[in-house]
Structures are given as structure tokens and as C-alpha cells.
Amino acid sequence: MTDIFAELTWRGLIHQTTDDANLPAWLMTQPRTLYAGFDPTADSLHVGHLVALMILRRFQQAGHRPIALMGGATGMIGDPSGKSEERTLLSADTIGANVAAMEAQMRRLLYFDSGPQGAALVNNYEWMSRWTYLDFLRDVGKNFPVNVMLAKDSVRARLERTDSGLSYTEFSYMLLQAFDFVRLRESFGCELQVGGSDQWGNITAGIDLGRRMGHGQLYGMTCPLLTKSDGTKMGKTERGAVWLSPVRTSPYAFYQYWINVNDADAGRCLRMLTELPREEIESLDAARAADPARRESQRRLAEALTQLVHGPEGLAKAQQATKVLFGGEFGALTENELSEIFADVPSCELARARLEGEGIGLLDTLVTAGLAASKGEARRKIGEGGVYVNNRRENSIDRRLTTADLIGNSIIVLRMGKAKYALLRFK
RNA sequence: GGGGGGUUUCCCGAGCGGUCAAAGGGGUCAGACUGUAAAUCUGAUGGCUAUGCCUUCGCAGGUUCGAAUCCUGCACCCCCCA
Numbered sequence: 001m002t003d004i005f006a007e008l009t010w011r012g013l014i015h016q017t018t019d020d021a022n023l024p025a026w027l028m029t030q031p032r033t034l035y036a037g038f039d040p041t042a043d044s045l046h047v048g049h050l051v052a053l054m055i056l057r058r059f060q061q062a063g064h065r066p067i068a069l070m071g072g073a074t075g076m077i078g079d080p081s082g083k084s085e086e087r088t089l090l091s092a093d094t095i096g097a098n099v100a101a102m103e104a105q106m107r108r109l110l111y112f113d114s115g116p117q118g119a120a121l122v123n124n125y126e127w128m129s130r131w132t133y134l135d136f137l138r139d140v141g142k143n144f145p146v147n148v149m150l151a152k153d154s155v156r157a158r159l160e161r162t163d164s165g166l167s168y169t170e171f172s173y174m175l176l177q178a179f180d181f182v183r184l185r186e187s188f189g190c191e192l193q194v195g196g197s198d199q200w201g202n203i204t205a206g207i208d209l210g211r212r213m214g215h216g217q218l219y220g221m222t223c224p225l226l227t228k229s230d231g232t233k234m235g236k237t238e239r240g241a242v243w244l245s246p247v248r249t250s251p252y253a254f255y256q257y258w259i260n261v262n263d264a265d266a267g268r269c270l271r272m273l274t275e276l277p278r279e280e281i282e283s284l285d286a287a288r289a290a291d292p293a294r295r296e297s298q299r300r301l302a303e304a305l306t307q308l309v310h311g312p313e314g315l316a317k318a319q320q321a322t323k324v325l326f327g328g329e330f331g332a333l334t335e336n337e338l339s340e341i342f343a344d345v346p347s348c349e350l351a352r353a354r355l356e357g358e359g360i361g362l363l364d365t366l367v368t369a370g371l372a373a374s375k376g377e378a379r380r381k382i383g384e385g386g387v388y389v390n391n392r393r394e395n396s397i398d399r400r401l402t403t404a405d406l407i408g409n410s411i412i413v414l415r416m417g418k419a420k421y422a423l424l425r426f427k
Numbered sequence: 428g429g430g431g432g433g434u435u436u437c438c439c440g441a442g443c444g445g446u447c448a449a450a451g452g453g454g455u456c457a458g459a460c461u462g463u464a465a466a467u468c469u470g471a472u473g474g475c476u477a478u479g480c481c482u483u484c485g486c487a488g489g490u491u492c493g494a495a496u497c498c499u500g501c502a503c504c505c506c507c508c509a
Contacts, residue, residue, distance in 0.1 A: 229465095262464060293462040326463060377456085380471060386457040417457060 001028055004062035008223075010278060011271040013055060015197045018207060018220040026219070027064070031116060034059055034192035035067035035184050037124075037177065037199075039075045040098035041090065044245035045105050047235025047257075050305075051226050051272055055194050056119070057109050058275075065117050067190055068106050070099045072125030074176045077169055079202070099123055105244050109308065120188065124180050140179050143212040144205075149174065152201035174205045181206030185215045192219045226272055229264035244309050250344035251310040255318035256419070258302035259295070263288060266297040274304040317343070325421065330391055335408025338423075342413065346370055347423035352410065355426060359402035362387070362394065369414050369422035381416060388415035 005024035008014050017023050026032070036052045038045070045053070056066035075095050090098075103121055110119035149155060152174070158166040181203075184190035193203045203220035210218040226234040235242045235257075242257050243249040249257075261269055266288060270281045284297045306315040321341045324330055330338065348369055354360045363378045366387065372378035381387050382397050389405060390413050401424075405412050412424040 256463075260463065263462095264465080266464095291462095292464080295462060295464075298462095298464080322463085374474065376474065376477095377472085381457060384457045384470070418463060 001031070002062035003028060004059055004064065007058060007062065008055070012268060013051070013223045013272055015222045015224045016200060017222075018204065023219055023221070027062075031063050031065060032192055033065040033067065033184075033188050033190040034194055035069050035181075035188075035190050036194045037069040037071055037074070037180065038102060039071040039079060040095050040102055041075060042243075043098045043101040044243045044248050045102050046241040046243045048226070048233065048241065050235075050244070051223055052195060053106065053109050054273055054275075055223060059194075060110060060117055060119060063117060065119070065188075066110060067120045067122060067184060067188060068103075068110065069180060069184065070102065070121065070123040070125075071177075072096070072099050072123040073128030074124060074173060074180070075099075076125075077173050077176060079170075079173050079177070095125075099125075101245070108311075122184070124176070124183075127183055128176060128179075136175075140175055140209070143209050144175055144178075148208075149205075152205070154198070154201045174202050175209075177202040178206040178209040181218060182210050182213055182215055185210055185218060191217070192221065194221045194223065196225050197222045198225065223272075226268070229262055234265070234269070246310060246314065251306060251314035251318045252321045252344040254309065255302045255306045255315070255322065258305055259298050259322070261298050261301060263292050263297075266301060269301050270297060270304075274301060274308075276300065276304060317341075325419065330407070330413070333407065335411055338407060338411055338413065342421065342423045345421045345423050347425055349425045349427055352426040355401060355403045355406070357402075359400035359405075362389070362399040362401055363397060365401055365424065366414060366416070369424060371414055371416040371420060371422050386417050389413075391415060 003024070005014075005027050019026075034056070036056055038049060038052070053068075056068060060066045072095055075090060075098070076092065106119075106121060111117075112119045112121065149171070150159070154174075155166065155171065158170075181190070181193050193199075193206060195203055200220070200222050203222065207218045207220055210216070228234050241249075242254060244254075246254075258269070267281070267285050270276060270284060274281075276284075280300075284300060287294065288297045303315060303319075306318050310318070317340070321344065324333065324341050333341075346369070350360075350365075350368070362382070363372075363375045366372040366378040366381075367375055371387075372381060378387070379397050382394060382399075385393055385395065387394050389399070389401070390407060401412060406426065407413070410426045412426070414422045414424060416422075
């Protein structure tokens with residue numbers, strides 16, 4: 001068997017384990033079953049889920065069996081860990097839809113065939129929904145000393161805040177997650193739970209419950225949260241999270257996110273998120289130190305992740321779009337090529353007749369295309385040299401778009417700033 | 428219940444009768460530099476049919492030639508006393 005523990009260690013993926021001394025050997029002696037939980041709070045996974053998902057994938061490749069647990073039930077409660085405020089509750093329908101969407105995404109990263117290492121995907125709603133309140137209190141709740149629960153960081157942090165409390169509902173969250181572990185132990189022989197470092201309290205709660213309910217020794221392992229060198233979360237942009245769903249974050253935007261990763265963060269991302277071998281990552285480290293301007297690390301990172309999440313086609317499109325968009329003028333391109341490349345970019349349709357004669361004012365068009373919030377802003381941005389028509393800077397606020405600006409028969413490309421594009425299609 | 432303080436443009440925060448679309452900072456956006464980075468620097472940051480017009484300073488009225496600024500009432504928040 002592959003030494004998964006050593007692998008995770010050099011990648012910086014181990015933050016804390018419940019048994020540093022024995023876990024490495026335990027994982028070497030035979031295939032094990034492990035799980036990580038995902039709360040279905042949106043209809044797509046995002047970059048924040050990627051670390052845990054990749055850990056499951058690594059375990060699977062090392063010969064173990066991963067289970068992805070969808071928190072259909074726990075998602076209805078809301079995990080207070082790492083949250084500063086009480087969460088709003090999602091409806092059961094929404095959660096059901098989210099579970100289905102996330103599941104589809106996971107199928108790209110884990111192998112769900114039926115072999116001994118085949119991944120499993122389970123939804124804790126299946127068993128949680130069957131409990132009655134009284135039974136749950138008697139069978140599970142009885143095993144939770146409140147003083148221990150109160151001592152958990154996740155709970156204490158919330159109780160110490162004066163501006164927001166902790167509801168009984170959220171307080172109960174850890175019982176549900178703890179029971180999940182026990183349940184997976186019973187029905188899948190799952191003995192290891194992995195999660196982000198903020199999950200420590202929930203994981204150990206499950207281990208304690210397992211012991212009290214007579215399921216023997218369970219293990220837990222947490223990974224560091226993937227943060228940037230400035231301390232903020234990786235995978236967040238001004239426009240929100242970077243999603244795995246191509247509908248929410250286009251393959252191009254996804255690729256661009258990684259291309260733009262800071263030098264200081266590139267090494268950690270390569271280790272934690274990609275499956276590039278150690279030698280390659282170390283040689284990228286060296287290359288980055290010697291010649292950061294080449295951004296080889298970022299390129300490899302973006303390639304590896306885009307390929308993984310969006311497949312070879314997604315990667316090819318993202319790369320092609322990048323080449324063109326950052327390449328200058330596109331006079332030589334055909335309409336079809338442009339359409340293809342700009343598939344990701346917001347576009348709007350206008351009547352071709354409007355280009356005839358006088359044409360339409362650039363100012364209005366920038367607003368219609370959504371690049372400027374108002375004509376005033378459009379005017380300013382042109383003055384600042386931030387507006388481009390077909391990738392050529394435009395300086396006149398009186399500029400009108402006419403048939404002469406068309407690429408092929410129907411397209412004009414507007415750009416604001418470095419990388420914000422909008423496509424105008426004329427019919 | 429009594430007394431005091433507050434509510435300002437995306438956020439924080441100054442303004443306390445005209446020169447206020449409203450200082451300063453943050454954020455954001457654009458430009459320069461560069462490596463589609465970081466840092467730095469510059470500029471912009473309510474709208475429009477644009478040397479003017481309209482909307483904005485908790486809400487509703489009022490005083491005044493003129494109000495974010497004064498008065499009255501209402502709502503919400505904070506502090507002190509009971």
C-alpha cells in the first residue's frame with residue numbers, strides 16, 4: 001500500500017490527528033474506510049471543498065475507501081463551527097436539490113465503482129430523518145456530557161460573543177455529526193473521519209460517541225484550512241466564491257483564478273490541491289524563486305485544477321480564451337472562433353439595424369452590456385483609458401459603433417479594464 | 428419609567444443654516460509600473476438630454492429666500508439613573 005500518511009504530511013495536509021503515533025501504521029496494514037462530510041448549503045461545491053475532496057481522492061488512490069457524506073440532515077441545522085453568527089435555515093427542497101448537484105460534481109473526482117475501494121456517497125438525511133426526538137435523546141443525547149460540549153472551541157467561541165448567541169439547534173449540531181460517524185462505522189466499517197481544522201470538535205465528538213456506544217477505536221484527522229498569505233480564505237473573490245460548477249464559475253474564470261494566485265501561495269496550492277508529484281512541485285518551487293515572472297507554478301496549478309474539475313475540453317477552452325484575451329487584437333479571428341472563445345463571457349443581443357448609418361453610441365452600449373453601471377461611469381472610464389473596442393483602446397466618448405466595427409458579420413467585443421469582457425451580438 | 432447620545436453617500440466617519448453631491452479613511456473601479464502577481468504611484472467613485480438640471484444625509488411634517496445642518500412628531504440603536 002502507498003504510504004498515504006507520508007504523502008499527506010509532505011503536502012502539508014495534516015493539521016492534527018487523534019493518534020499521531022499509530023495512525024500511519026494503521027493506514028499501512030490494510031485498506032480502511034474513511035469519510036468526510038459536506039453540507040449542502042449551495043447547489044455547487046466550491047474551492048473551499050476541494051481540499052477535503054482531494055484528500056478523499058488521495059486516500060482512494062492509495063487503496064482506501066472514501067465515503068462522501070452529504071449533510072442533508074445536518075445541513076438543515078447549520079454547523080456553528082467557525083461561524084460567527086447563527087445560520088439561516090434552508091428548506092428541505094433546496095437541500096435536496098443541492099445534494100443532487102454536489103453529488104454530480106463529486107463523481108468527477110472520486111470513483112464510485114463497486115470495487116473494494118469504490119467510493120460511496122451517502123446522505124445523512126436517510127437515517128437522521130428516521131429518529132424521533134425522544135429516541136434520539138435517549139440513545140444518543142445521553143452520551144453527551146454538556147460540560148464537555150461546552151468546552152469545545154467551536155461552542156465556546158460562540159458563547160463568548162455578546163453580539164450573537166448560539167441556539168439550541170446549532171448547539172445540537174455536533175450530536176448529529178457524531179452520530180453520523182457511528183452510523184458509518186456500523187454500516188460501512190468506517191473508522192476515520194477527515195475534515196478541515198474547524199471540524200476537530202465535531203470529529204472528536206464522534207469518536208467519543210463511538211467509544212461510549214461500544215464501537216471501539218475511531219480515528220480523526222484534520223487538514224489546515226487553505227488560506228492565502230494575507231490570512232484570507234483561498235477561493236474567494238470580490239464576486240464571491242470560486243465554484244466548481246461551470247454555470248456559476250466558468251472554466252475560463254476558474255482557470256484565471258489560479259493563474260492569478262500569489263507567488264507566496266502557489267507552492268501551498270500545488271501541494272494541497274494538485275496531484276503533481278513531489279519532484280515536479282519542488283522543481284516548480286525552484287523555478288518560481290529563480291524567475292517568478294514566468295509564473296510556471298501558477299500555470300501548472302491552473303492547468304491541473306481546471307483539467308480535474310472541467311476536464312480536458314474545459315481546460316482547452318480556458319487556455320484558448322486566455323491566449324486570445326491577453327493576446328492583443330483579434331482581427332484574424334473568425335466569428336465562430338470568437339463565439340467559442342467568448343462562450344463564458346456575458347453577451348447581449350442587439351438589432352443589427354442599429355449599426356447602420358450613424359451607429360449606436362459607445363456609452364449606451366457599455367451600459368447595456370453591463371460593463372458600466374451608468375453612462376457617467378462609462379464616460380469616466382473612457383477618459384481613463386479603460387475601455388476597449390475589439391481589444392483596441394478607445395479614447396473618444398463620442399465614439400459610435402457602426403458596421404465597420406463588426407468582426408465577421410455579427411460580433412463586437414467590448415472590454416473594460418484588463419479582463420472584463422462583454423460580447424455584443426448583432427442579429 | 429426618567430435623563431443623555433446617536434441614525435450621513437458601498438462601509439467607517441467629518442459636517443451643525445448658504446461656498447455641500449457633502450472632508451478624511453476603507454473598499455471598489457480605471458490607469459502607470461510589472462509578471463494577467465504583490466507592493467507602490469495617479470485618477471475616479473449619485474444620476475442625467477451636462478458649464479445646467481434632478482435625486483441623496485433614519486421617516487413624516489414645519490420654520491426660512493435657502494436645511495444634512497434649526498423646530499415638531501415618529502421609528503430604530505447606544506449609554507446612564509430607577
